[in-house]
Amino acid sequence: MTELLYMKNIEGNYIREFDATVVKSGDDYVVLDRSAFYPEGGGQPSDTGIIEWQGRKTDVVKVTKKGIIKHIISGEKPAEGEEVHGVINWDMRYAHMKMHTAQHIISGVVYDMYRARTVGNQIHAEYSRVDFHPVNFSADDLRKIEERCNDIIRKRAPVRIYEESRSSLEQRVNEERCNLDLLPRSITTLRIVEIEGFDVCPCAGTHVRNTGEIPPITILKKEGKGKERERIVYKLG
Ligand SMILES: [Zn+2]
Numbered sequence: 001m002t003e004l005l006y007m008k009n010i011e012g013n014y015i016r017e018f019d020a021t022v023v024k025s026g027d028d029y030v031v032l033d034r035s036a037f038y039p040e041g042g043g044q045p046s047d048t049g050i051i052e053w054q055g056r057k058t059d060v061v062k063v064t065k066k067g068i069i070k071h072i073i074s075g076e077k078p079a080e081g082e083e084v085h086g087v088i089n090w091d092m093r094y095a096h097m098k099m100h101t102a103q104h105i106i107s108g109v110v111y112d113m114y115r116a117r118t119v120g121n122q123i124h125a126e127y128s129r130v131d132f133h134p135v136n137f138s139a140d141d142l143r144k145i146e147e148r149c150n151d152i153i154r155k156r157a158p159v160r161i162y163e164e165s166r167s168s169l170e171q172r173v174n175e176e177r178c179n180l181d182l183l184p185r186s187i188t189t190l191r192i193v194e195i196e197g198f199d200v201c202p203c204a205g206t207h208v209r210n211t212g213e214i215p216p217i218t219i220l221k222k223e224g225k226g227k228e229r230e231r232i233v234y235k236l237g
Pocket residue numbers: 042100104202203204205
């Protein structure tokens with residue numbers, strides 16, 4: 001098991017460098033006892049960066065989580081038991097954090113205004129997308145969504161991350177907004193991302209500590225994705 005340093009609280013999302021021990025050295029990957037690298041999943045791309053040890057350095061090109069957290073390495077690998085120092089590519093990660101919190105804001109606003117749920121999303125550093133169903137946005141709707149989202153950004157709302165039991169969360173949030181009904185029943189403890197005063201949602205991604213860190217959201221366009229299914233494409237700034 002790898003301890004993921006960004007999971008526990010919002011401050012962990014700002015850890016850019018860390019020390020760890022290699023617990024497994026595979027063909028093209030290493031497993032660490034702890035890591036600040038985000039493995040791809042939940043619509044957020046993997047972090048990249050470097051791992052250093054004993055004056056040597058190698059690139060982490062991707063991080064995956066299929067059962068175990070694998071740091072995919074190009075080039076030389078540290079051996080099992082080696083103590084290493086990891087550095088994540090912060091510019092890209094921070095862009096993903098801002099985009100991901102922005103996605104939660106958009107999803108929350110669209111649910112509040114249209115009762116349409118989020119049925120897909122993909123974060124990128126430059127632009128991102130969220131899919132909604134059932135809905136059919138007009139140009140005026142998109143303007144209203146953008147306005148309300150940017151209101152939340154301007155209000156500098158704090159973002160918190162914590163654990164909560166599923167039964168407790170079920171009593172205070174809307175299942176559809178959170179896609180709670182789609183999570184396997186076997187999951188009983190959830191990692192919550194809360195935008196204070198606006199949104200509560202289970203999520204394993206990385207986020208900013210205050211909505212004020214996010215540049216204004218610009219909705220670039222909408223795309224039809226089937227019957228009453230619509231995609232919003234947005235950028236920041
Ligand atoms: Zn999320």
